[in-house]
């Protein structure tokens with residue numbers, strides 16, 4: 001659970017017409033109970049804006065005709081819902097059994113130290129003070145035979161080590177350098 005030291009950020013996000021359209025489409029999939037659209041709408045918001053703010057809770061609860069607490073309790077319960085922006089590069093490390101046995105907790109600690117991800121952003125996600133990097137645990141990534149598994153954006157890395165992390169960081173640095181050139 002997100003502790004009281006992690007209140008939601010106010011947020012200035014303004015959903016545009018395309019977002020509204022997608023939201024209505026999702027709600028339309030649950031004719032028997034608009035409330036069932038709560039989690040899909042939270043995921044939609046997080047995909048669009050990166051994290052869930054006070055504004056997200058207000059907007060979604062109004063949209064579904066619910067009290068804000070009904071949405072807030074989901075945000076504070078599910079670890080995959082972020083109450084703070086994650087880093088520009090976000091490492092998702094599997095903590096389920098096979099990966100835990102193969103050293104994923106050690107890998108998590110190494111990434112945290114390497115990236116200076118020392119600021120807690122709720123639900124166990126740790127972010128570097130400049131917001132560049134973050135690391136969080138996730139559940140099974142369906143690569144148990146090649147543990148430990150890790151994801152960065154949509155890319156999955158199997159038998160991940162701190163060397164994998166170094167390579168990702170180097171490649172992202174090269175990419176930025178070439179874009180700035």
Ligand code: FES
Pocket residue numbers: 094095096097098099100139140141142143144145147148149
């Ligand atoms: S236990 Fe980590 S991928 Fe399945």
